[in-house]
Amino acid sequence: MKIFQEIINILRPARNLDFEKMQTTNPNARGIPVPTFKKGSSLDKSVEKVCPTGGIKVVSAKEVIFDYGACLQCGLCVEHSPDKLENSGFVHVYSVDRSALKVSYIDGTPTSHEESISDEVKQFRNITRKTGFQYREVAASGNNSTEAELNASFNAVFDSEASMVRVVASPKHADAVVYAGPVGPNMEVPLQVAWDTMPSPKALVACGTEAVSGGLFPLGNLPKQPDLFIGGDPPRPDVIISAFRYLMGTKKFSFREELSKFVEAKKAR
Ligand code: SF4
Incomplete structure (x- = not known):
C-alpha cells in the first residue's frame, strides 16, 4: 500500500506558492x-x-x-x-x-525615483543568480516575530529552498547575514563578528522595519550599510522570499x- 501512496504523492500537484505570479x-x-x-x-x-x-x-x-x-x-x-x-x-x-x-x-x-544598485550588490547577483545563496540569521534585539516568519519561509507553502535560499548554522558557510531587530548595544559586536567571519563576496540584509530603521527604537551600529532593506513588522514569508529573489536577480522588481x-x-x- 505504501508504494501506491508514494505514487499518489509524486503525481499530486505542488501546493507551494508560485513566486512568478506573486501580487504586491x-x-x-x-x-x-x-x-x-x-x-x-x-x-x-x-x-x-x-x-x-x-x-x-x-x-x-x-x-x-x-x-x-x-x-x-x-x-x-x-x-x-x-x-x-x-x-x-x-x-x-x-x-x-x-x-x-x-x-x-x-x-x-x-x-519618481531611480533605484541605485551598488557594485557589491551587482557582484553578489552575478554569483548567486544561478546558485542561490545561504544565510545565517542574527536575532539582533528584536521581538522574534521576524524569526517566526523566517521559520515559516521554509514550510511547504513558501518553500524557501525551492527559490535557492537556504539557512546555515555558521556564518563561515554563509553568503549573507540576515539580521532582525534594532541592533541594541549588546548585539552590535555579535553582528559585526558574524559579518567579519563570512567570506566575500557577501551581503548584509536588514529584515523587518526594526532592522531597516530601528522602528520604535534607535538603530544600533551596523557593520556596513545593508545591501537589502525589507520593510514590515514583521515582513510576511512570501515578501521575504520575494525580496531574496530580487537580491539574487532572479526576480525583477x-x-x-x-x-x-x-x-x-x-x-x-
Ligand atoms: S502605518 Fe506607518 S506611517 Fe502610519 S502611523 Fe503606522 S508606522 Fe506611521
Whole structure:
C-alpha cells in the first residue's frame, strides 16, 4: 500500500506558492498607508504626531513624505485621517536602495525615483543568480516575530529552498547575514563578528522595519550599510522570499515603479 501512496504523492500537484505570479498586495494585510487626497486638498500636519516611528512628514499642502522603511504598517495614521489616507494592502516593501523607501507624494501621486544598485550588490547577483545563496540569521534585539516568519519561509507553502535560499548554522558557510531587530548595544559586536567571519563576496540584509530603521527604537551600529532593506513588522514569508529573489536577480522588481503603478491603478478606478 505504501508504494501506491508514494505514487499518489509524486503525481499530486505542488501546493507551494508560485513566486512568478506573486501580487504586491495581500488582502489580509493592512500594508503601507497611501494618500487618497488629490489636488486642492491636503493632509493635516497633526498626523505626524500619531506615527510612533516618525515615518510621516507633511511638507506642505501639496506634499507629504512617507518613510516606508520606518513604517510598522500599524494603521494609526489612517485611523487619524481616514478621509486622506488608506491602508493599501501593499506589502512588497523592499529595495537595495534605502532612499527608494522614502516616498514623496505630490497631490497624492508618488514622485519618481531611480533605484541605485551598488557594485557589491551587482557582484553578489552575478554569483548567486544561478546558485542561490545561504544565510545565517542574527536575532539582533528584536521581538522574534521576524524569526517566526523566517521559520515559516521554509514550510511547504513558501518553500524557501525551492527559490535557492537556504539557512546555515555558521556564518563561515554563509553568503549573507540576515539580521532582525534594532541592533541594541549588546548585539552590535555579535553582528559585526558574524559579518567579519563570512567570506566575500557577501551581503548584509536588514529584515523587518526594526532592522531597516530601528522602528520604535534607535538603530544600533551596523557593520556596513545593508545591501537589502525589507520593510514590515514583521515582513510576511512570501515578501521575504520575494525580496531574496530580487537580491539574487532572479526576480525583477522596483519598489517605486510598482508603488506608482499601484497608486495610478487605484486612482483610475
Ligand atoms: S508606522 Fe503606522 S502611523 Fe506611521 S506611517 Fe506607518 S502605518 Fe502610519
